[in-house]
Amino acid sequence: MTRGTNAMNDQAIKKTDAPEQPLAGDAFLALLERRRSTRMFREQPVPPEMIERLVRAATLMPTSCNRQLWHFVAITDPAVKVKASRLSDAQQSYFYDAPVLLAVFYDTSLETRNPCSTAQVTVGITIGTLLLAAEAMGLGAIYLGGIRKPDGIRKAVGAPTHLKNFGLVCIGYRDDDPPAPNRRPVEHVLSYNRFTLPHERYHADIRPHLWKLSQVADFRDKLLWYKGVHIDAKTLHVDSDVRSSPKFQFMTGRLGVMIGACTRPRVLDVLSFNGDVTFQLLNACGGQVEKLYAYDLTPGIARYIVERFRRLGPAEVVEPLVNVEPETVQIPLPDGHVQVLSCYERLEHFEDPGPLLREMRRVLAPGGRALVVVSNRFYPHMYRYRRMRKKDYALGRNWNRGPERKYEPGQLARQFREAGFRVTAVTGLQPLHLKLVAAAEGFLRRLGWHGLADRAADWRLQRYATTSLWRYVSSSLAYELIKD
Numbered sequence: 499m500t501r502g503t504n505a506m507n508d509q510a511i512k513k514t515d516a517p518e519q520p521l522a523g524d525a526f527l528a529l530l531e532r533r534r535s536t537r538m539f540r541e542q543p544v545p546p547e548m549i550e551r552l553v554r555a556a557t558l559m560p561t562s563c564n565r566q567l568w569h570f571v572a573i574t575d576p577a578v579k580v581k582a583s584r585l586s587d588a589q590q591s592y593f594y595d596a597p598v599l600l601a602v603f604y605d606t607s608l609e610t611r612n613p614c615s616t617a618q619v620t621v622g623i624t625i626g627t628l629l630l631a632a633e634a635m636g637l638g639a640i641y642l643g644g645i646r647k648p649d650g651i652r653k654a655v656g657a658p659t660h661l662k663n664f665g666l667v668c669i670g671y672r673d674d675d676p677p678a679p680n681r682r683p684v685e686h687v688l689s690y691n692r693f694t695l696p697h698e699r700y701h702a703d704i705r706p707h708l709w710k711l712s713q714v715a716d717f718r719d720k721l722l723w724y725k726g727v728h729i730d731a732k733t734l735h736v737d738s739d740v741r742s743s744p745k746f747q748f749m750t751g752r753l754g755v756m757i758g759a760c761t762r763p764r765v766l767d768v769l770s771f772n773g774d775v776t777f778q779l780l781n782a783c784g785g786q787v788e789k790l791y792a793y794d795l796t797p798g799i800a801r802y803i804v805e806r807f808r809r810l811g812p813a814e815v816v817e818p819l820v821n822v823e824p825e826t827v828q829i830p831l832p833d834g835h836v837q838v839l840s841c842y843e844r845l846e847h848f849e850d851p852g853p854l855l856r857e858m859r860r861v862l863a864p865g866g867r868a869l870v871v872v873s874n875r876f877y878p879h880m881y882r883y884r885r886m887r888k889k890d891y892a893l894g895r896n897w898n899r900g901p902e903r904k905y906e907p908g909q910l911a912r913q914f915r916e917a918g919f920r921v922t923a924v925t926g927l928q929p930l931h932l933k934l935v936a937a938a939e940g941f942l943r944r945l946g947w948h949g950l951a952d953r954a955a956d957w958r959l960q961r962y963a964t965t966s967l968w969r970y971v972s973s974s975l976a977y978e979l980i981k982d
């Protein structure tokens with residue numbers, strides 16, 4: 499095997515004569531503390547020698563039986579990036595922004611089936627090393643595993659079928675300075691000799707009645723950082739940008755009307771998570787509101803909101819609020835303090851939304867208005883029900899949703915009434931027949947009839963929100979409420 503003799507011996511690693519230096523160890527630990535996933539890159543290209551040094555560092559790592567089953571393809575050509583993005587359905591903007599995409603493969607012809615998944619562990623170690631080596635060389639990097647069809651990357655670079663793609667490491671000179679996400683403290687994850695931590699499963703399963711409020715809080719707090727704080731036009735997923743989705747447009751449009759009807763109102767976004775709704779409202783009505791409160795469950799989420807809005811114009815308008823008690827919903831605002839309130843697909847976290855609804859009503863001024871969007875039980879969420887039957891899937895139909903239930907329209911209207919709201923309008927968002935139109939649109943595009951497909955898409959957008967009977971088979975329901 500020439501690969502084993504010549505190439506490797508050329509680079510044989512000699513033990514250095516230098517004595518062991520504890521300081522170097524400290525420097526390494528400091529590097530670990532400093533490393534962040536980079537999501538914004540300068541346009542400056544990365545020289546090939548640096549890429550080679552990075553790959554060299556990665557190939558120094560241990561591999562099971564020293565099989566070294568890795569392969570790397572550095573993608574720098576924009577045309578190949580576009581192809582890789584399209585074929586892999588990755589929908590991440592870094593594909594276009596990062597100067598180098600290092601596609602990581604493993605060679606399945608060298609793989610042993612092993613209960614400890616050694617092939618995957620090997621590639622995982624490699625990827626971690628690439629990230630650290632990039633940091634050490636003054637570069638920024640991020641690993642992307644959120645790729646729907648990794649085999650598309652293999653196809654885009656023309657690799658043979660026995661190479662399995664393991665995602666991409668995006669590399670370049672960083673153009674951001676991301677804050678550190680929260681990490682679990684060591685005492686929460688380490689025990690000696692015997693497992694001494696609580697045996698309780700943190701995320702029991704998707705059904706909300708199994709979750710304590712503190713667990714929901716923890717879930718939201720950790721998941722929040724998955725895209726960093728720089729969620730703007732540049733770093734969002736390329737497609738499926740939730741903020742420009744029709745659902746979001748409907749929500750901001752209606753809230754805009756409610757805000758426009760008041761003079762300099764105080765507005766509250768309930769369980770605002772990464773602040774997408776707050777962001778939209780700031781965009782659309784920032785000048786017209788006195789305060790935009792973003793209420794959520796943990797100080798970590800509040801820190802995220804502060805970081806996210808720090809560099810945006812009138813950021814002092816936005817004020818994060820943190821729940822007061824660990825196991826009780828309590829919005830830290832006086833009675834009747836806000837005039838407009840939004841709650842976008844958050845009631846689903848609660849088996850009984852009563853306590854949250856009563857808090858929402860308490861902080862709303864008399865005559866104040868609320869817009870609450872919820873998932874509709876009568877929409878056939880086939881995917882979710884398949885998962886639900888297994889009962890062990892913690893994170894919901896979308897990995898970032900957490901505990902989730904759906905509401906029957908009548909039942910929810912009763913809950914609103916019991917909490918002291920009057921329902922003034924119910925709008926269905928994305929009724930069932932739009933799914934058929936979407937399928938037809940896809941089919942037309944495959945045939946190359948883009949004109950007709952565009953017309954189908956327009957029709958779909960116009961009928962996205964409906965107050966007709968179709969609303970009862972819509973995926974979401976938007977309730978407009980008033981506090982009498």
Ligand SMILES: Cc1cc2nc3c(=O)[nH]c(=O)nc-3n(C[C@H](O)[C@H](O)[C@H](O)COP(=O)(O)O)c2cc1C
Binds near residue numbers: 533534536642
């Ligand atoms: C297996 C894996 C897959 C990841 N996939 C993505 C991804 O698809 N998109 C993304 O923006 N970040 C992705 N990341 C980066 C994580 O979001 C990031 O590491 C995490 O939020 C912690 O932030 P930090 O790396 O700055 O410490 C991934 C990380 C890992 C380890």
